[in-house]
Amino acid sequence: MSARMLEKSYEPHAVEDKWSEYWKVNKQFAAKDSSDQPAYSIVIPPPNVTGVLHMGHALNVTLQDIMCRYRRMKGDNVLWMPGTDHAGIATQNVVEKQLVKEGLDRHALGREAFIQRVWEWRKTYGGAIVNQLKRLGASCDWDRERFTMDDGLSKAVRKVFVELYDAGLIYQGDYITNWCPRCQTALADLEVEHEELEGHLYHIRYPFEDRNGGLVVATTRPETMLGDTAVAIHPEDKRYENIPGTVQLPLTGRTIPVIKDSYVDRKFGTGALKVTPAHDPNDFEIGQRHNLPSIRVIGDDAKMTELAAEAYQGLDRFDCRKQVVADLKKLGLLVKIDPLQHGVGHCYRCKTVVEPNLSRQWFVKVKPLAENAIKAVENGDTQIIPEVWAKTYYDWMYNIKDWCISRQIWWGHRIPAWYCEDCQHTMVSMEDMDQCTQCGSKQLTQESDVLDTWFSSALWPFSTMGWPENTELLKTFYPTSLLVSGFDILFFWIARMMMMGLWFMKDIPFKDVYIHALVRDEAGKKMSKSKGNVIDPLDIIERYGTDAFRFTLAAFAAQGRDIRLSEKRIEGYRHFINKLWNAARFSLIHLQSYTPEPQNNELIGNRSLADRWILSRLTRVAADVETHLDTYKFNEAANALYQFVWHELCDWYLEAIKPILFDRENHKPSTLACLNQVLTATLGLLHPFIPFITEEIRSKLPNPPDSSLMFTDFPNQINALDDQAEVTMTLMMDMITGIRNIRGEMNISPSVALDVIIHSPDANARQEIDTYKSLLVNLARLKSIVIQKPSIRPKSAATIVIGDHTLYVSLEGVIDFEKESVRLEKEIQKIDHELVGASKKLANEDFLSKAPNNVVEKVKERHATMMEKKNKLNENLTKIQKIGNI
RNA sequence: GGGCGGGUAGCUCAGUUGGGAGAGCAUCGGCCUUACAAGCCGAGGGUCACAGGUUCAAGCCCUGUUCCGCCUACCA
Numbered sequence: 001m002s003a004r005m006l007e008k009s010y011e012p013h014a015v016e017d018k019w020s021e022y023w024k025v026n027k028q029f030a031a032k033d034s035s036d037q038p039a040y041s042i043v044i045p046p047p048n049v050t051g052v053l054h055m056g057h058a059l060n061v062t063l064q065d066i067m068c069r070y071r072r073m074k075g076d077n078v079l080w081m082p083g084t085d086h087a088g089i090a091t092q093n094v095v096e097k098q099l100v101k102e103g104l105d106r107h108a109l110g111r112e113a114f115i116q117r118v119w120e121w122r123k124t125y126g127g128a129i130v131n132q133l134k135r136l137g138a139s140c141d142w143d144r145e146r147f148t149m150d151d152g153l154s155k156a157v158r159k160v161f162v163e164l165y166d167a168g169l170i171y172q173g174d175y176i177t178n179w180c181p182r183c184q185t186a187l188a189d190l191e192v193e194h195e196e197l198e199g200h201l202y203h204i205r206y207p208f209e210d211r212n213g214g215l216v217v218a219t220t221r222p223e224t225m226l227g228d229t230a231v232a233i234h235p236e237d238k239r240y241e242n243i244p245g246t247v248q249l250p251l252t253g254r255t256i257p258v259i260k261d262s263y264v265d266r267k268f269g270t271g272a273l274k275v276t277p278a279h280d281p282n283d284f285e286i287g288q289r290h291n292l293p294s295i296r297v298i299g300d301d302a303k304m305t306e307l308a309a310e311a312y313q314g315l316d317r318f319d320c321r322k323q324v325v326a327d328l329k330k331l332g333l334l335v336k337i338d339p340l341q342h343g344v345g346h347c348y349r350c351k352t353v354v355e356p357n358l359s360r361q362w363f364v365k366v367k368p369l370a371e372n373a374i375k376a377v378e379n380g381d382t383q384i385i386p387e388v389w390a391k392t393y394y395d396w397m398y399n400i401k402d403w404c405i406s407r408q409i410w411w412g413h414r415i416p417a418w419y420c421e422d423c424q425h426t427m428v429s430m431e432d433m434d435q436c437t438q439c440g441s442k443q444l445t446q447e448s449d450v451l452d453t454w455f456s457s458a459l460w461p462f463s464t465m466g467w468p469e470n471t472e473l474l475k476t477f478y479p480t481s482l483l484v485s486g487f488d489i490l491f492f493w494i495a496r497m498m499m500m501g502l503w504f505m506k507d508i509p510f511k512d513v514y515i516h517a518l519v520r521d522e523a524g525k526k527m528s529k530s531k532g533n534v535i536d537p538l539d540i541i542e543r544y545g546t547d548a549f550r551f552t553l554a555a556f557a558a559q560g561r562d563i564r565l566s567e568k569r570i571e572g573y574r575h576f577i578n579k580l581w582n583a584a585r586f587s588l589i590h591l592q593s594y595t596p597e598p599q600n601n602e603l604i605g606n607r608s609l610a611d612r613w614i615l616s617r618l619t620r621v622a623a624d625v626e627t628h629l630d631t632y633k634f635n636e637a638a639n640a641l642y643q644f645v646w647h648e649l650c651d652w653y654l655e656a657i658k659p660i661l662f663d664r665e666n667h668k669p670s671t672l673a674c675l676n677q678v679l680t681a682t683l684g685l686l687h688p689f690i691p692f693i694t695e696e697i698r699s700k701l702p703n704p705p706d707s708s709l710m711f712t713d714f715p716n717q718i719n720a721l722d723d724q725a726e727v728t729m730t731l732m733m734d735m736i737t738g739i740r741n742i743r744g745e746m747n748i749s750p751s752v753a754l755d756v757i758i759h760s761p762d763a764n765a766r767q768e769i770d771t772y773k774s775l776l777v778n779l780a781r782l783k784s785i786v787i788q789k790p791s792i793r794p795k796s797a798a799t800i801v802i803g804d805h806t807l808y809v810s811l812e813g814v815i816d817f818e819k820e821s822v823r824l825e826k827e828i829q830k831i832d833h834e835l836v837g838a839s840k841k842l843a844n845e846d847f848l849s850k851a852p853n854n855v856v857e858k859v860k861e862r863h864a865t866m867m868e869k870k871n872k873l874n875e876n877l878t879k880i881q882k883i884g885n886i
Numbered sequence: 887g888g889g890c891g892g893g894u895a896g897c898u899c900a901g902u903u904g905g906g907a908g909a910g911c912a913u914c915g916g917c918c919u920u921a922c923a924a925g926c927c928g929a930g931g932g933u934c935a936c937a938g939g940u941u942c943a944a945g946c947c948c949u950g951u952u953c954c955g956c957c958u959a960c961c962a
Contacts, residue, residue: 009924263960268961269961283960391889487956518956556898561891568912569911572910575922578925579921582924583921586921589921635900642910651926655926741928743916747915749916781919834906841905846941847905862906
């Protein structure tokens with residue numbers, strides 16, 4: 001087998017390895033720090049360093065890669081910045097689990113040694129996800145890979161913290177926050193996942209002191225009553241107008257006040273609300289309004305503290321709930337228990353039920369940052385695509401609340417704040433501090449908390465490019481051109497990048513934001529390990545090849561809808577890849593002997609109809625692909641190419657040129673040139689989607705490029721539109737399909753060549769059909785063809801009407817009058833059905849007078865055509881029936 | 887509670903200025919036609935969720951109903 005030949009079927013593995021290596025060795029993905037070319041940049045959404053590649057990544061990365069390769073072909077200097085984030089809580093959890101296996105915990109190790117361990121972990125396992133991205137063919141500039149804990153990025157984080165603190169936008173305070181007892185850290189509101197659970201609403205009587213009866217409160221969390229410091233009622237609640245000012249708090253021996261607050265919903269429960277300022281965000285606010293004390297009865301470990309009644313101290317919160325309920329029952333104070341569905345917050349990392357708890361935390365005051373971020377989208381500087389997501393973005397931005405950024409873990413950027421042990425002064429600084437700026441004391445301790453990981457990823461678009469230094473890279477590539485992301489991190493990440501970018505760079509971080517779908521399973525369920533419905537992208541790549549997988553993702557990436565992925569689809573697109581491979585294989589057999597030459601007018605003038613047609617189609621498809629990619633319609637671009645390659649190039653063009661290639665006609669040199677051109681251009685159009693196979697095939701075609709296909713021009717300069725060729729070819733194709741139809745319906749073996757007579761009233765048309773009749777002969781497998789003016793209808797023939805033309809397929813010897821009669825009746829029925837709509841319109845005065853002329857004309861024409869067709873078919877039906885005595 | 891998206895062929899989904907309902911898979915029939923059986927040729931299949939409205943004309947625009955999914959929220 002010659003070096004330019006291809007294997008019989010496409011085997012992805014070797015090809016993928018080969019081209020991955022080629023791209024890497026030849027640094028094909030490297031961006032130039034500065035260049036005359038237009039700049040195009042994307043920063044990758046940094047996957048968690050603990051992560052393994054999932055479908056979300058695969059889709060996300062595929063779309064970015066399509067855009068990057070496309071822009072390179074358009075001549076841009078492309079930077080696709082790769083990297084990972086340090087995923088504070090997740091990574092710490094992973095390493096802590098390791099320690100547990102060794103019988104250790106992080107406290108036994110100490111902070112520094114622990115952090116050392118995390119770095120070691122990262123060195124060993126942290127590259128996994130990056131290698132997986134590479135298997136997808138991601139054309140990131142890998143030499144620039146960044147990590148949020150790198151020195152440079154850490155410096156950026158510190159600078160941002162200090163500047164925001166100095167601007168009064170970062171503050172520290174005692175607030176109620178979401179506490180994860182398992183991760184032992186505070187969480188931002190966003191990091192709490194609410195889940196509707198079947199719970200209970202407990203009605204508990206708090207007895208009056210000096211008279212019978214009591215106030216009945218309703219709660220879902222009876223254990224928190226131990227920390228109650230008031231009962232609240234609505235100020236205008238008539239039911240409670242004449243009650244005492246205090247009640248007894250059961251189980252504690254305490255007496256608490258009854259307060260009035262309009263927050264209370266009179267319609268819910270009993271209209272009396274127990275107030276636990278230390279363990280409920282609303283109660284906390286009520287407590288502040290009424291100067292109530294806060295009693296922390298649940299500790300950071302989710303066990304009852306010494307401030308709870310003695311009997312309960314040390315109990316887990318849920319055990320305590322049972323105990324409290326049992327005890328209340330004994331005392332006769334439990335009025336009733338109703339079932340109640342209510343939202344319960346869970347930690348987004350470990351799914352533990354979050355405990356609202358009082359603690360001292362750091363916050364970002366986000367309102368001032370949000371203002372510009374809103375404006376930038378409103379005035380179109382940054383465009384969110386599809387647009388519906390802009391609304392969600394505004395919603396959140398307008399109602400934004402302060403962001404809790406401190407985390408009580410060790411792995412992350414330690415907050416650059418120091419406390420003086422002598423005068424309690426707090427200092428925030430770029431440089432590490434060793435002396436108090438207020439009293440001169442050297443007794444300083446640094447804040448032990450670290451920052452939320454999202455705080456550092458919010459800086460990603462500029463911190464990765466070297467900020468705070470004013471690097472060439474920043475000058476060239478900021479603002480970035482496009483961000484591709486799932487909507488699940490619209491708030492977590494995109495919104496925060498907008499705020500930080502605008503504040504520190506004084507410019508938007510990206511011009512376009514493309515929000516893609518979520519990849520779900522066949523049943524539309526979110527893929528998750530616990531459900532066991534995950535499809536592993538690496539497994540898919542192993543079995544179907546990267547190109548088939550990528551093409552599937554692109555083909556399903558319709559805007560605004562989730563993707564339901566099943567292996568069936570991927571299999572289907574593997575067939576497509578194989579189809580392309582075989583089309584190339586066929587072409588190469590004939591292109592062995594072909595040497596391209598520059599523009600040759602003689603060859604162009606000598607093109608066959610099929611050549612002119614496919615070039616015209618190619619011109620249109622190239623333009624379509626360009627338009628669709630420019631507007632992020634990945635599915636439309638992919639489908640246009642699928643349709644073109646399979647159903648035009650393979651089904652018609654290659655079949656049409658076979659006789660020419662086998663030297664039976666005189667177009668061969670032109671056709672070889674055309675075939676080469678079409679195939680080459682098609683590979684170019686396909687390259688952004690399926691990079692591996694396209695490189696491989698292109699390298700076997702004549703005059704292979706001396707670089708990746710990425711650096712050949714995007715084939716949008718075919719300029720071979722030929723309407724006449726398209727019209728004529730369409731007529732030919734319709735005739736061929738019509739004849740094939742008869743063959744199928746009449747059960748005529750493909751091996752039997754047919755005789756056809758065409759009646760055609762127009763002399764020019766007859767001439768034209770005659771010119772191209774070899775197409776009919778070859779593709780419809782004819783023995784003879786006669787083209788003439790309409791005359792006597794041949795006997796024993798099946799009838800096809802196409803426009804002005806009537807085709808008679810001789811059924812001499814095989815005719816089945818009954819069958820042909822039924823077929824014609826069915827055909828007529830179909831036309832009748834189509835005629836109904838048009839006839840109705842034409843009978844409607846309003847339509848004729850009010851609809852635009854061109855529409856009316858079109859309907860008239862269609863109606864006339866159909867009527868004529870119907871008449872002809874009817875005539876033939878009558879004749880057939882007469883002959884066959886039906 | 888608020889918001890958003892969706893309901894189109896058996897399945898999964900396209901359908902962007904309102905003007906002849908499409909694709910892939912599946913199904914049925916016929917083919918080993920020398921690129922490809924991971925293939926070729928042909929066929930069948932839809933009251934575009936339901937009910938109104940606007941319009942000469944509605945899958946598309948408006949209103950309501952219903953079912954599903956998601957996001958968001960401080961009713962214990």
